[in-house]
Amino acid sequence: MKEATGELNMTVITVVAIAAIAGLFYAFVWPMIQRSIVQNTCNTMGNNWTAQETTNGQVTAGCQAAKSDNAGGTSWQCCPPTN
DSSP states (O other): OHHHHHHHHHHHHHHHHHHHHHHHIIIIIHHHHHHHHHHHHHHHHSTTOEEEEEETTOOOTTOEEEEEETTTTEEEEEEOOOO
């Protein structure tokens, strides 16, 4: 019985550790990956274009919509350099 309890505890620790790593990835790494992808898209539109995050799909005047994440409601736009 003690062995089964020990194995259960180790399983719980493993599941919690995997969930913690997944949470850190989703909170910190995934936004950087998304921004990098959108920035590469903006670079194809011209030199020094920048990726900017928007909400609800609103695009600022002079900018172009780049990517929309329908699940999270996050939209990106590419804006030309300001002179």
